[in-house]
Amino acid sequence: xxxxxxxxxxxxxxxxxxxxxxxxxxxxxxxxxxxxxxxxxxxxxxxxxxxxxxxxxxxxxxxxxxxxxxxxxxxxxxxxxxxxxxxxxxxxxxxxxxxxxxxxxxxxxxxxxxxxxxxxxxxxxxxxxxxxxxxxxxxxxxxxxxxxxxxxxxxxxxxxxxxxxxxxxxxxxxxxxxxxxxxxxxxxxxxxxxxxxxxxxxxxxxxxxxxxxxxxxxxxxxxxxxxxxxxxxxxxxxxxxxxxxxxxxxxxxxxxxxxxxxxxxxxx
Amino acid sequence: xxxxxxxxxxxxxxxxxxxxxxxxxxxxxxxxxxxxxxxxxxxxxxxxxxxxxxxxxxxxxxxxxxxxxxxxxxxxxxxxxxxxxxxxxxxxxxxxxxxxxxxxxxxxxxxxxxxxxxxxxxxxxxxxxxxxxxxxxxxxxxxxxxxxxxxxxxxxxxxxxxxxxxxxxxxxxxxxxxxxxxxxxxxxxxxxxxxxxxxxxxxxxxxxxxxxxxxxxxxxxxxxxxxxxxxxxxxxxxxxxxxxxxxxxxxxxxxxxxxxxxxxxxxxxxxxxxxxxxxxxxxxxx
Numbered sequence: 001x002x003x004x005x006x007x008x009x010x011x012x013x014x015x016x017x018x019x020x021x022x023x024x025x026x027x028x029x030x031x032x033x034x035x036x037x038x039x040x041x042x043x044x045x046x047x048x049x050x051x052x053x054x055x056x057x058x059x060x061x062x063x064x065x066x067x068x069x070x071x072x073x074x075x076x077x078x079x080x081x082x083x084x085x086x087x088x089x090x091x092x093x094x095x096x097x098x099x100x101x102x103x104x105x106x107x108x109x110x111x112x113x114x115x116x117x118x119x120x121x122x123x124x125x126x127x128x129x130x131x132x133x134x135x136x137x138x139x140x141x142x143x144x145x146x147x148x149x150x151x152x153x154x155x156x157x158x159x160x161x162x163x164x165x166x167x168x169x170x171x172x173x174x175x176x177x178x179x180x181x182x183x184x185x186x187x188x189x190x191x192x193x194x195x196x197x198x199x200x201x202x203x204x205x206x207x208x209x210x211x212x213x214x215x216x217x218x219x220x221x222x223x224x225x226x227x228x229x230x231x232x233x234x235x236x237x238x239x240x241x242x243x244x245x246x247x248x249x250x251x252x253x254x255x256x257x258x259x260x261x262x263x264x265x266x267x268x
Numbered sequence: 269x270x271x272x273x274x275x276x277x278x279x280x281x282x283x284x285x286x287x288x289x290x291x292x293x294x295x296x297x298x299x300x301x302x303x304x305x306x307x308x309x310x311x312x313x314x315x316x317x318x319x320x321x322x323x324x325x326x327x328x329x330x331x332x333x334x335x336x337x338x339x340x341x342x343x344x345x346x347x348x349x350x351x352x353x354x355x356x357x358x359x360x361x362x363x364x365x366x367x368x369x370x371x372x373x374x375x376x377x378x379x380x381x382x383x384x385x386x387x388x389x390x391x392x393x394x395x396x397x398x399x400x401x402x403x404x405x406x407x408x409x410x411x412x413x414x415x416x417x418x419x420x421x422x423x424x425x426x427x428x429x430x431x432x433x434x435x436x437x438x439x440x441x442x443x444x445x446x447x448x449x450x451x452x453x454x455x456x457x458x459x460x461x462x463x464x465x466x467x468x469x470x471x472x473x474x475x476x477x478x479x480x481x482x483x484x485x486x487x488x489x490x491x492x493x494x495x496x497x498x499x500x501x502x503x504x505x506x507x508x509x510x511x512x513x514x515x516x517x518x519x520x521x522x523x524x525x526x527x528x529x530x531x532x533x534x535x536x537x538x539x540x541x542x543x544x545x546x547x548x549x550x551x552x553x554x
Contacts, residue, residue: 023392112529121521122494123506123509124509126509127317210407210495218403233408233411241396
């Protein structure tokens with residue numbers, strides 16, 4: 001059955017999948033309710049433009065090239081912020097986790113800063129650096145760093161002592177314990193923390209663009225509301241939602257699942 | 269026996285060696301940070317426009333509360349008592365959103381957990397609504413409801429409802445069917461199944477959902493108040509920042525995190541622990 005391996009055939013099976021048909025039905029139902037509501041209320045252009053109007057505005061914005069450039073700006077900020085956040089947060093969490101005294105020392109501090117949301121310190125950062133790209137990047141780093149360091153730290157600490165004892169009994173050095181037991185043992189929490197921190201970073205990018213007034217999807221919906229362009233607001237929200245779902249379901253979640261399957265200390 | 273030694277012994281007996289060590293170690297970074305902050309006030313490494321002195325942050329309480337006559341005005345949310353008025357209006361919104369959002373989310377969640385068809389239709393909507401983060405709804409909410417109570421309430425409900433929905437649904441799904449079937453075999457109605465099996469069985473998951481929705485909801489509220497609010501702590505820090513009153517911003521941030529930490533530590537965490545002890549379907553060896 002060679003044709004069963006053809007991508008088109010696979011895609012057809014995906015369409016016939018029960019979950020997918022439910023998904024399509026609920027999307028269609030929402031679109032119908034949305035169109036009916038927008039047709040019955042007064043002044044739909046201001047309160048709830050019809051799906052068709054939103055689609056047309058997306059064509060218009062694509063044609064003018066605004067939408068791709070905003071989208072690229074947002075993604076660029078997310079990627080830059082996540083890369084810096086990950087490369088700072090993971091080593092920091094690991095370092096704290098390796099030494100019990102140091103981890104006991106910094107655990108409450110991490111806990112405290114995790115409870116101050118990035119959005120709450122936003123006004124302070126704006127006073128420091130004004131409405132600049134630096135402000136948005138600082139907010140993204142702040143929101144992604146603490147949850148990540150916290151998760152990695154608890155991951156290292158949750159590696160069962162018996163594995164460490166076993167390796168040490170067999171004569172392993174301290175470095176070997178770190179490389180062969182602690183790092184692989186903490187791998188699932190590192191990946192979980194990565195996903196968590198990227199999801200926080202995504203929110204922070206949107207919020208930062210809205211409040212600091214830098215071009216991007218967040219700015220697009222914020223100025224859309226100011227200029228009474230509700231189609232632009234809804235279009236931006238749809239873009240934000242869809243791009244996160246795609247990023248999460250097709251990149252981050254498979255990565256997390258594979259890592260947990262490969263490295264997770266699940267006892268069977 | 270000297271007095272410090274007595275105090276040390278009392279602390280030792282009260283907390284035990286391990287916890288005492290952890291408390292002592294954990295307070296070191298805070299002490300260092302506060303000392304640095306205090307020294308910055310003396311040596312002005314960074315100008316007070318960027319980092320206010322500790323004393324001016326403390327003073328900001330009285331600046332904000334200036335002209336506040338007493339308890340009556342505080343309770344009446346008078347505009348002269350800016351700090352307490354903003355604290356209470358934020359807290360009031362949280363309570364209101366919880367009162368509306370929790371029953372709705374739990375109800376729909378249990379329904380979706382019981383019935384596969386309902387969950388298959390509601391789940392994609394929930395995933396999508398969750399992925400549009402709370403703050404992205406603010407512009408649309410302002411268009412619909414204007415600036416004020418309704419907008420902030422809408423943003424919070426949006427966050428709370430879907431979190432509770434997913435937690436209740438997953439909680440119900442995690443219950444083994446044996447319990448449901450045994451209640452039905454013993455002649456219970458489907459209402460009995462809901463009240464005797466689903467609700468208690470999903471309770472640990474519901475309570476941790478409550479803790480999560482408090483965390484995310486509080487963040488969403490602060491964000492919503494900044495853009496779409498006319499009072500509240502988020503509004504306070506945002507409007508203070510526009511006037512470059514950095515000490516009021518610091519005070520506001522400290523209050524926000526304190527309120528969150530206290531409610532989480534002393535209200536929701538004990539509740540979570542108690543529920544999973546009382547109702548969690550965890551097998552404990554005797």
